[in-house]
Amino acid sequence: MTKAPSNKESGDPHRASSDPRAVRSRRVIIDAAVALLAEHGFAGTTVEAIAARSGAAKTTIYRHWPDKRAVLLAAIEAIVPSATAPDSGSLRGDLVGFGHDLVRIITTPPTAALVPALIDAAERDPEIARLLADFTAQRRRPVHAAVQRAVERGEAEDGRDADLIDDLLLGPIFYRRLLSRRPVTEGYVESVVDTFLRALYR
């Protein structure tokens, strides 16, 4: 027994502290982890690199998280971008706005390179798979909401392949970014949206 914790809260590690130093440490560590995750992927990110980039000592990292995987999971959770839900008044406007938002996320750092890293990691880590599914589910919600508003305005019919809607809209954008690896422009998004509308709501 080298230490005798006398305080009620922080005797044991891995317990969130509100000490401004601890808050700052956690922030810079997570920021660095996110950047490195994007650069080197899940397996390629090391605790030592996180320490070097964040300026925090490696020991400090282990004071806040039990192991490397926990740090990376925290980094992933921290970065999930909140899906915006534009309400432009028209279905097309909503969907285009939404598509542009998505394009921005998957083409600008750090989230850009993080998506491939997540997809790969999800294949081998159930907890990451869950995070990714949550992230995706969260992103499809505003699409449904936009369609729902359109139905209420009498702009679209109801009940049409609700489950298909997001896939048809988001799929091509991701496909172009990740698989065929060609540029994803704003005009491209509008083409997809227009095709989408032509197929489902005419």
Next chain:
Amino acid sequence: MTKAPSNKESGDPHRASSDPRAVRSRRVIIDAAVALLAEHGFAGTTVEAIAARSGAAKTTIYRHWPDKRAVLLAAIEAIVPSATAPDSGSLRGDLVGFGHDLVRIITTPPTAALVPALIDAAERDPEIARLLADFTAQRRRPVHAAVQRAVERGEAEDGRDADLIDDLLLGPIFYRRLLSRRPVTEGYVESVVDTFLRALYR
């Protein structure tokens, strides 16, 4: 100089030999590398594991390839599945057949888990990015061919968003498999194809 190559061909390593022993070694090594790539991803695959699974000695691996990356690149090149080009007589039949083929590839081992690994690796290795783009380009060709045949039969109009066609068809399938991570059924493929046809060729 510890060795004095006297033969004209095989004095230096990394030179393809047609000795049946060498041929067999290369085959079992690549097979093992493919399996491990699918299981553990690019960064998680080790030369030692390849040796263990293939039954070949680690030294043998280094006799055929200069380093680990070269082995993995060879494994990737070896696995690119040839895209089938069904010709069923109708555009819908072709596209559905094609979609089912794709679904089979991305849901059955070893290619299933290889796609995510490739997507991630492509993000950080230009040569892998090139292989992936080639792979994708190869897969879009039969789709174009099917559409072209439909045009010649008078079944469809020409010149409609040729660049968009593959994205709209393949995107949702990949999206569902990789991002939203829900089951990709044959019925799903048919829904996508029908929507696709409704949007573009009606």
Next chain:
DNA sequence: GAAGTTCGCTACGCTACCGTAGCGTAGCGA
């Protein structure tokens, strides 16, 4: 059958990385 080639095996040297221990210091809160 002889020469040449490839193989498996064991044993390395080296580096990178994980996670921990112990120390002294500096910032925080009462």
Next chain:
DNA sequence: TCGCTACGCTACGGTAGCGTAGCGAACTTC
């Protein structure tokens, strides 16, 4: 001011993995 807490630093043990060296044995080819 004073105790507590979190910090950075250095050092370390242990492991995993890359790539190489040298050997004798087995196979291929001519």
